[in-house]
Amino acid sequence: MAGDATRVGDGPSAAAVARLVREERTRILATLIRVTGSVDLAEDATQDAVVRALETWPRDGVPENPRAWLLVVARRRAVDLIRREARRAGKEAEAVSLLDPAPENPESVRDDLLRLIFTCCHPALSLDAQVALALRTLAGLSTAEVARGLLVPEATMAKRLTRAKQKIAQARIPYRVPAAEELTARLSGVAATVYLIFNEGYAAGAGDDLLRTALTGEAIRLARLLAELMPDEATVLGLLALLLLQDSRRAARTDADGRLLLLAEQDRSRWDPALVTEGVELVGRALRRTAHRPDRYVVQAAVAACHALAPAYDLTPWDAVVSWYDVLLTVHDTPVVRLNRAAAVAERDGPAAGLALVDAVDGLTGYPWWHATRGELLRRLDRPTEAVAAYDRALALDLSGPQAEHLRRRRAELTD
Structure with missing residues (x-):
């Protein structure tokens, strides 16, 4: 095994194994859904491969090609499940076809991931179902974890996920990347789902915790995945920038007693400079791609960048913030955006102007x-x-x- 694996030990290395497996899990699942045509079957087979990796890699070492190892184990499990559950005509042939698969090239894996993202976030599904399915399938959270994260009873969440998968099957939602003429409209749904997941973690609407870092972390991971798969899409760059800039303030949002601190009260030395730098760089890239057509996530990221680059709250460039909100209203005119603009005007022009x-x-x-x-x-x-x-x-x-x-x-x- 020495020639095929890198030895890992306990502690942080074991945690690194878990992180690697989690990162690869979504790719394996995406490929298996394409190959088997079944979300449930692919999830079961992928989960088996994940469990085996977590059991064996810390002890025996990480394979030279972790993704290939996981895919082989998952395919074999899929074969076993197909043979066990059905003796119907054609199923045995389906199982045999999985035993000797053609090698997966990186472009196929990339397309599989895009297919999975757009299937989870299909407009035929309700927004609640999209978020739940994205957390369960893309983020790899258990049904219980999704239920806790969205403050829904586990039994209710299980039914919601089942209905979403049934809707995909019954409505024959295609497992594909949208055509070019559909992409913009569909991408906005995907971005909205990821943003909603982040917001639910960043400012939980109920419960005892201000932050749910599992949700914010998964949203950022999904945004990074989108940026990896669609590096020239301004919406994706703006979304990732916005999430990173918001998350950069995480450590400063509460005091030592866990009490909420507003932006004006935060110790900016506790903001994460690496996330600020990355977020601001992404804003610049995204703005260059939207010079003549504003994008809601890029503009919101520009507002966040104004705050991130201000050395102190009283040095915030409120003229710029208000101007960006004016731009945002041209593409995303909502009551909450108007409220946020009013708050910025109050800082610039005084509380009476803001209150009006x-x-x-x-x-x-x-x-x-x-x-x-x-x-x-x-x-x-x-x-x-x-x-x-x-x-x-x-x-x-x-x-x-x-x-x-x-x-x-x-x-x-x-x-x-």
């Missing part, structure tokens, strides 16, 4: 951060009674524990 814009935003009465923003601006305008009422309305809506604690603390400062 916040009050003009429709459709956010069920959004806690609309009320919380009003509370902050009313507080700055020395209107404490109205500010307390705004905080109370925010606290009556869904918030994570740390978010609610932050607002209760701000409210208490006005009543003590």
Whole structure:
């Protein structure tokens, strides 16, 4: 085995093995779905190969070609499953065809990954189903992990995943990369799914944790995968830049007691400079590709870059931030974008100007951060009674524990 494997030991090396297996898992799964035509069968076979690798590689060493090892083991398991579950005509031939496969070239693996991503994020599936299927299939999380991450009971999540797979089969959703004329519209759905996964981890809407790093990490991994597969797509570059710049602030978003710290309160020395550098470089590349046609993720990443490059909060270039929001509204005009622009205007022009814009935003009465923003601006305008009422309305809506604690603390400062 010495000539075929690199010996690894315990501790960090074992963790490295787990990381390698997880990275390769999605590629193996994508290829097996193409070969077998079944998501469930491919998942079972791939999981068996993953388990065997985690059991044997730390002890015997990592194979010289880990992907090929995993694919061979997964194919053999698929053959066993096909033979075991069905003696119907043609199934034995299908199993035999898997025993002696043609070698997979890198281009085939790349296309398989794209097929898998676009299948998971097909518009025929609901957005909830897309996110769940992406986490289960692309990110490799268990059903229980997906359920915990999205705050859904495990039984409910299992049914949701089953229905999504049935919809793929029954609706004959094609396992392919969209045609060129479909790509832009379909890519926006894929990007939206990845962004939603990140947001659910970055600012959890409920529960005891402010952050769910498993979700943010998986979203960044998927965005990196998209950037690897589609390196010239501005949407992909902008999405990855946005996620990296947001994630660069992770360590500074809470204090030593785990309390939420807003952007103005954060110690910028705790921001991750490597992620900032990478994110800003990606923003530059993406902007060069969208000089005449703005992209929502590229523009949001440009806003994040303004914050990332400011040496202090009071040195933030608010004119630039507001201008970028003006651009964003031309391609993605939503109440939340208008709220964020209003908050930026408040920093530039004062709380009265910001509050007027916040009050003009429709459709956010069920959004806690609309009320919380009003509370902050009313507080700055020395209107404490109205500010307390705004905080109370925010606290009556869904918030994570740390978010609610932050607002209760701000409210208490006005009543003590």
